Amino acid sequence: MKRFKILCTLLLVSFLVAVFQDTVMSFVEGFHMGYGIASFEIDNDLESEHFTSLKLTPKTDAIALNEDNVKDGAPLSLIPSEASLVTFHMKDTHEKTTGEVLISIISGLLNLGILICFFYVLVVFIKIILSFRRSEVFEEVTIKRINIIGIGFLVLGAMSTVWQGLTVYMARQAIELADYTISYSKIIDWDDFVMGLVILLMNEILRIATGYKKEQDLII
């Protein structure tokens, strides 16, 4: 049991560090980028549109030397696989169609849903780890919580996929790059789906083990 508690503590610490790195730091970076874009908009009297985390695939196999290595001054090739694009246009010159407004609203709602779902899963996950540390493993409430996390990951995966699909659709409507294609190929968030299914599978094993424990408790 000591080993189990140590592993729980390590998992909790790693998880919190990962959340800080992936979510908090990303939020801070996003905030800085948003602030920069907003300042640029105000200074130049422009409006902007953002398309984040787009997967890019090169149109040709030809390598272009499009960057410089500051250390030795040699040219190098920068090949982006994921990029955020920001378009600018003069104020009141770009009238959005009803379809575009609708997609923007759906995209915003999905973003909000992803955020709420993520934090709910986070809270439930911390509750589970804390109950594990109190040696409450084979309990109905633990099984329910793990089930919520598994389903949460599947929902997160589904919402992320739809959101990414809408972003790519909107980006392709507004932008066409000379050397890269904005790709639909990686819109499905397999990591979340696989994680959700693995958690649900492990939970079923825990459910069976809890059943055995209940029976064991009734052997005198």
Place this chain on the structure above:
Amino acid sequence: MSIIVNLDVMMAKRKMSLNELSEKVDVTPANLSILKTGKAKAIRFSTLEAICEVLECQPGDILEFEK
């Protein structure tokens, strides 16, 4: 369940309380209560042996099969 536990009958015959029996067979009163009320799924040979020894009876005096 077709196996009936007659532990309460044997305890009454020997005029022994649940707490007294639990102390003598080294099983918690809660577990003996589960056994007495027929909620138990199984009984270990070691527990059965200890109960039989304390109550001076046979396993058949405690467990009964009913169709």
